Amino acid sequence: MSGRVELRALTSARGVAAWWVVLYHLRGALADLPLTVEAVLAKGYLAVDFFFLLSGFVLALRHGERLRSGGIAVMPDFLRGRVARIWPLHAVMLGFALLLLVVLRASGRAAPEFPLAELPPHLLLVQAWGFAEPLRWNDPAWSISCELAAYLLFPLWAMAIDWRRRATPALLGAIGALLLALAAAFALRGTDTLGQDIPHLGVVRCLLEFATGTLVQALWQRWHSHLAGFGGVAVAAMFGAAWAVGVPETLAAPAMLAALLLALACSGARSNPLEGALLHRLGEISYATYLSHFLLWFAFKLAFVRTATIGWPLAACYLLLVLAASVALHRLVERPAQRWINRLGFRPRRSRLPARRSPHG
Numbered sequence: 001m002s003g004r005v006e007l008r009a010l011t012s013a014r015g016v017a018a019w020w021v022v023l024y025h026l027r028g029a030l031a032d033l034p035l036t037v038e039a040v041l042a043k044g045y046l047a048v049d050f051f052f053l054l055s056g057f058v059l060a061l062r063h064g065e066r067l068r069s070g071g072i073a074v075m076p077d078f079l080r081g082r083v084a085r086i087w088p089l090h091a092v093m094l095g096f097a098l099l100l101l102v103v104l105r106a107s108g109r110a111a112p113e114f115p116l117a118e119l120p121p122h123l124l125l126v127q128a129w130g131f132a133e134p135l136r137w138n139d140p141a142w143s144i145s146c147e148l149a150a151y152l153l154f155p156l157w158a159m160a161i162d163w164r165r166r167a168t169p170a171l172l173g174a175i176g177a178l179l180l181a182l183a184a185a186f187a188l189r190g191t192d193t194l195g196q197d198i199p200h201l202g203v204v205r206c207l208l209e210f211a212t213g214t215l216v217q218a219l220w221q222r223w224h225s226h227l228a229g230f231g232g233v234a235v236a237a238m239f240g241a242a243w244a245v246g247v248p249e250t251l252a253a254p255a256m257l258a259a260l261l262l263a264l265a266c267s268g269a270r271s272n273p274l275e276g277a278l279l280h281r282l283g284e285i286s287y288a289t290y291l292s293h294f295l296l297w298f299a300f301k302l303a304f305v306r307t308a309t310i311g312w313p314l315a316a317c318y319l320l321l322v323l324a325a326s327v328a329l330h331r332l333v334e335r336p337a338q339r340w341i342n343r344l345g346f347r348p349r350r351s352r353l354p355a356r357r358s359p360h361g
Contacts, residue, residue: 007061007264007265008274008275008280009264009265009267009272009274009275010054010057010058010261010264010265010283011280011283011284012274012275012276012279012280012282012283013050013054013264013274013283014051014054014283014286015279015280015281015282015283015284015285015286015289016274016279016282016283017047017050017051017054017286018047018282018286018287018289018290019282019289020041020044020047021044021045021047021048021140021290021293022289022293022319022322023041023044024041024042024043024044024045024047025044025293025294025297026297026315026318026319027041027042027044029301029305029308029309029310029315030309030310030312030315031309031310031311045194045195046194046195046253046257048143049194049205049209049253049254049257050257050260050261051143051147051290052143052146052147052150052205052206052209052210052213053209053210053212053213053216053254053257053258053261054213054261055147055150055210055213056150056154056209056210056211056212056213056214056215056216056217057213057214057216057217057220057261057265058213058217059151059154059214060158060213060214060217060218061217061220063078063154063158064158064162064164064214064217066078067154067155067158067159068158068159068162071159072155075155078155079151079152079155080341080342080344081342082148082151083341084337084338084340084341084342085287085338086125086144086147086148086287087125088333088334088337088338088341089287089288089291089292089329089333089334089337090125090138090141090144090291091123092329092333093138093141093291093292093295094119094122094123094137094138096295096299097114097137097138097295098114100114100295100298100299100302101114101116103302113136113137113298114136114137115133115136115137118132118133118136118137119137122136122137122138122141125141125144125145125148126145126148127141127142127145128142128143128145128146128149128198128199128202128203129145129149129203130199133199134198134199134202135198135199138291138294138295139294140290140291140293140294141291142198142202143202143206144291145202146202146203146205146206146207147206147210149203149206149207150206150207150210153207154210154214157211157214158214163214163215163218164218164221164222166218168219168222171215171218171219172219174215175212175215175216175258178208178209178211178212178215179208179212179251179254179255179258180251181208182204182205182208182209182250182251182254183248183250183251185201185204185205185208186201186248186250187248187250189201191250192248192249192250193249193250194249194250194253194254209254212254212258213258213261216258216261216262216265217265219262220262220265220266223262223266224265224266225266229262229263229264229265229266229267230263231263232259232260232261232262232263232264232266233259233260233263235259235262236256236257236259236260236263238259239252239253239255239256239259240252240256243256284330285326285327285329285330286326287330287334288325288326288327288329288330288333288334289322289323289326291329292322292325292326292329293322296318296321296322296325297318300318300321304317
């Protein structure tokens with residue numbers, strides 16, 4: 001199965017995950033936040049792990065067969081499409097960051113968040129590859145830099161092995177090996193949570209989870225039924241329980257999210273809230289939400305926040321700002337730029353039919 005395929009529940013889940021990241025960054029400023037809510041929001045960085053898994057799943061679903069059948073000849077079109085998807089909005093948000101830098105400098109304030117010497121690798125989206133400090137300029141873009149690395153390697157991965165044709169035990173074993181390798185990489189760095197040491201582990205985290213997502217898609221290809229969805233929920237719950245009793249987050253959480261991804265992909269439309277129009281729309285604009293919210297919060301604090309914490313009315317104003325900006329950026333930047341860049345590679349196919357004779361000649 002390839003081409004323009006959409007599983008609505010996954011699109012909606014992407015929107016939910018993006019807002020989890022928004023609240024993760026906002027949580028420290030919220031006054032009187034209940035401890036339970038704080039604990040949930042403090043794990044918002046796991047939404048990025050879900051994004052990596054989901055990205056591998058979706059690209060394998062939409063482009064895997066085309067890359068396998070077309071080979072190297074279709075790689076330029078694939079990579080052009082990926083750049084069209086992620087780079088224009090990233091460039092616009094860097095422009096907004098430059099504006100913030102000008103404002104800070106004009107008011108005599110330091111701006112360590114925006115080092116001009118590191119702007120070129122950030123602009124090229126290679127900041128997480130060891131060329132710069134990834135958590136500068138627009139912090140969430142570190143994960144987009146990692147995704148770019150995955151995009152460059154994905155065609156080779158897809159063409160090397162058609163995982164859909166492998167036996168189920170081989171698929172499960174490969175998923176287990178990837179997740180164990182991820183946990184081992186974090187253990188070697190002495191890190192026990194997935195949100196730490198992004199400069200050294202961000203790309204590894206992305207590549208291993210992205211590859212896992214492609215294998216989950218191969219499982220979905222043979223298991224997409226309600227029964228498999230229930231099974232995915234059960235497996236996710238099992239890994240969640242293992243995490244609660246002491247299994248390292250770096251192993252249990254990605255396994256739980258991978259099982260949840262499979263469950264969501266197998267879920268049907270009946271009585272599924274993730275199939276609803278509102279959540280689906282949040283998913284459609286989720287990239288704009290993810291990439292804009294951090295700098296919008298920086299600007300919002302400059303303009304309106306004078307204390308360490310804020311109340312819910314002011315927080316609601318910020319969240320509405322993020323929502324409105326997400327809609328506008330998706331409509332005015334993402335979609336037009338994507339269409340324009342994709343048209344650069346368009347070549348009309350020559351018809352193989354014989355030329356039509358003129359009725360007069």
